[in-house]
Amino acid sequence: MIxxxxxxxxxxxxxxxxxxxxxPTVAVMAVMSFVMxxxxxxxxxxxxxxxxxxxxxxxxxxxxxxxxxxxxxPAAVAAARSVPGVRSVTSxxxxxxxxxxxxxxxxxxxxxxxxxxxxxxxxxxxxxNPKGVADAVRAKxxxxxxxxxxxxxxxxxxSLRALQxxxxxxxxxxxxxxxxxxxLAARGALDTHRSTVEIMxxxxxxxxxxxxxxxxxxxxxxxxxxxxxxxAAAAVLLAILGGVSATAAGLAWTPHFGLGDLLAxxxxxxxxxxxxxxxxxxxxxxxxxxxx
Amino acid sequence: MxxxxxxxxxxxxxxxxxxxxxxxxxxxxxxxxxxVGLRYGTGAEVLRDLDFTLSKGGFYFLTGASGAGKTSLxxxxxxxxxxxxxxxxxxxxxxxxxxxxxxPHFRRRIGVVFQDFRLIRHLSAFDNVALxxxxxxxxxxxxxxxVREMLDWVGLGDRAGARPATLSGGEQxxxxxxxxxxxxxxxxxxxxPTGNVDAEMARRLLHLFDALNGLGTTVVVATHDxxxxxxxAAAHIMRLDSGALVDPTGLLRNPPRMDxxxxxx
Numbered sequence: 001m002i003x004x005x006x007x008x009x010x011x012x013x014x015x016x017x018x019x020x021x022x023x024p025t026v027a028v029m030a031v032m033s034f035v036m037x038x039x040x041x042x043x044x045x046x047x048x049x050x051x052x053x054x055x056x057x058x059x060x061x062x063x064x065x066x067x068x069x070x071x072x073x074p075a076a077v078a079a080a081r082s083v084p085g086v087r088s089v090t091s092x093x094x095x096x097x098x099x100x101x102x103x104x105x106x107x108x109x110x111x112x113x114x115x116x117x118x119x120x121x122x123x124x125x126x127x128x129n130p131k132g133v134a135d136a137v138r139a140k141x142x143x144x145x146x147x148x149x150x151x152x153x154x155x156x157x158x159s160l161r162a163l164q165x166x167x168x169x170x171x172x173x174x175x176x177x178x179x180x181x182x183x184l185a186a187r188g189a190l191d192t193h194r195s196t197v198e199i200m201x202x203x204x205x206x207x208x209x210x211x212x213x214x215x216x217x218x219x220x221x222x223x224x225x226x227x228x229x230x231x232a233a234a235a236v237l238l239a240i241l242g243g244v245s246a247t248a249a250g251l252a253w254t255p256h257f258g259l260g261d262l263l264a265x266x267x268x269x270x271x272x273x274x275x276x277x278x279x280x281x282x283x284x285x286x287x288x289x290x291x292x
Numbered sequence: 293m294x295x296x297x298x299x300x301x302x303x304x305x306x307x308x309x310x311x312x313x314x315x316x317x318x319x320x321x322x323x324x325x326x327x328v329g330l331r332y333g334t335g336a337e338v339l340r341d342l343d344f345t346l347s348k349g350g351f352y353f354l355t356g357a358s359g360a361g362k363t364s365l366x367x368x369x370x371x372x373x374x375x376x377x378x379x380x381x382x383x384x385x386x387x388x389x390x391x392x393x394x395x396p397h398f399r400r401r402i403g404v405v406f407q408d409f410r411l412i413r414h415l416s417a418f419d420n421v422a423l424x425x426x427x428x429x430x431x432x433x434x435x436x437x438x439v440r441e442m443l444d445w446v447g448l449g450d451r452a453g454a455r456p457a458t459l460s461g462g463e464q465x466x467x468x469x470x471x472x473x474x475x476x477x478x479x480x481x482x483x484x485p486t487g488n489v490d491a492e493m494a495r496r497l498l499h500l501f502d503a504l505n506g507l508g509t510t511v512v513v514a515t516h517d518x519x520x521x522x523x524x525a526a527a528h529i530m531r532l533d534s535g536a537l538v539d540p541t542g543l544l545r546n547p548p549r550m551d552x553x554x555x556x557x
């Protein structure tokens with residue numbers, strides 16, 4: 001479809017003056033495509049991260065004892081293990097908790113005066129009722145708290161989903177803005193070459209013949225802009241992914257980018273070009289219909 | 293002039309139908325105007341009550357003072373304007389309010405020489421002349437030989453690659469004429485075609501129009517050039533006065549019953 005609109009005969013191509021790739025369409029397409037690619041990539045990364053978090057926490061629960069009862073943790077662990085459907089119960093070592101707190105509190109995390117609660121993670125088999133486990137633990141230790149890990153992460157997941165929708169909205173708005181810019185560019189091109197269009201019409205050119213000339217120019221500009229944007233965005237994404245990989249090593253989950261995600265991101269500049277050519281086509285035909 | 297020609301004023305002629313028998317052949321009307329009026333926007337009518345028929349192979353001069361409506365009448369003829377009232381039939385089709393998608397087909401049968409040439413400034417003389425053939429989808433090989441021949445004929449064979457800005461007014465006019473006649477149109481409409489050329493070139497262009505006319509092309513030339521009109525005494529004269537058509541020669545209203553003239557050399 002696009003190639004059809006680009007490849008015209010040499011004489012046909014000469015009907016509009018060659019202006020090179022320095023028109024506003026190239027810049028608009030490059031900027032819009034660049035931003036759309038980055039925002040879409042960020043949205044996909046957030047979706048993946050949310051997926052990792054959900055799959056890692058949907059059957060995981062936490063037993064928490066206040067610092068004063070920390071010594072009772074083995075009893076709580078034993079009570080949990082006694083319930084059918086409990087796959088594993090793992091105590092979180094105090095050293096690991098202090099290490100985690102050290103990131104925020106610094107050396108103060110190692111102070112003996114800092115009350116550190118005792119914690120154990122409980123993984124349940126699918127279909128297991130967590131209430132049975134909670135009842136068994138509380139029967140032994142009434143002060144124990146038994147919470148779903150996903151509950152703790154609910155605000156974070158909510159934020160991730162909101163950011164995903166924001167990314168989708170931004171991509172949609174950028175696509176609309178790209179279309180609007182192409183409408184202006186197409187009308188501007190038509191106005192600039194109004195005399196040529198009138199002559200062609202007078203000699204018997206059809207609207208489609210005239211439209212094809214302008215579509216060709218816009219398609220070439222759009223492709224040039226989209227290619228430039230794709231190269232720049234790829235460089236930026238590679239740099240960002242490299243940096244994230246290095247810094248996310250210590251996190252419970254790391255964002256990842258699969259082949260499907262790469263294909264989805266790569267499709268954005270192609271879609272931008274298709275949108276540009278389609279919008280130009282209908283804008284030009286509509287504008288030409290106002291003449292005789 | 294054309295081998296077979298006839299001109300009538302449609303309704304005014306009374307006994308004349310839209311298809312006439314003149315001389316030995318059956319002629320068809322190329323153009324028929326019926327009570328045609330034209331106004332721009334809400335202004336007064338610039339053309340009013342035009343009733344006439346131009347027959348295939350006819351040669352017509354359109355005269356009149358500046359502002360009489362010549363250019364507006366030509367615009368109606370080459371389908372750049374629709375009438376605000378009345379009916380216009382071209383090549384047997386009523387195009388008064390035809391779908392605009394159907395107009396390109398008819399425009400390709402009309403050659404137009406604009407007063408201001410209307411050449412595409414970034415194209416060479418060759419490409420300007422080739423434009424109607426390319427729009428019609430002809431082969432490049434066919435286009436090349438036809439355009440070369442036409443440029444040679446108008447004396448611009450050695451300026452084929454020149455752009456309009458580098459051509460004189462007369463040369464631009466010849467390119468415009470070459471573009472108008474390259475497809476050997478059924479109807480040739482020319483607005484002051486000899487306004488920028490010398491007497492010798494005017495004579496040659498008139499011969500070109502005559503030759504086309506001889507091949508069956510109906511020619512309508514708007515001109516103030518009395519010499520041009522005098523050089524073609526057999527042509528019909530249509531005179532516009534304040535938007536209305538008058539017929540000083542009487543040839544429009546009273547066409548000769550037998551009128552076969554030879555094509556001039």
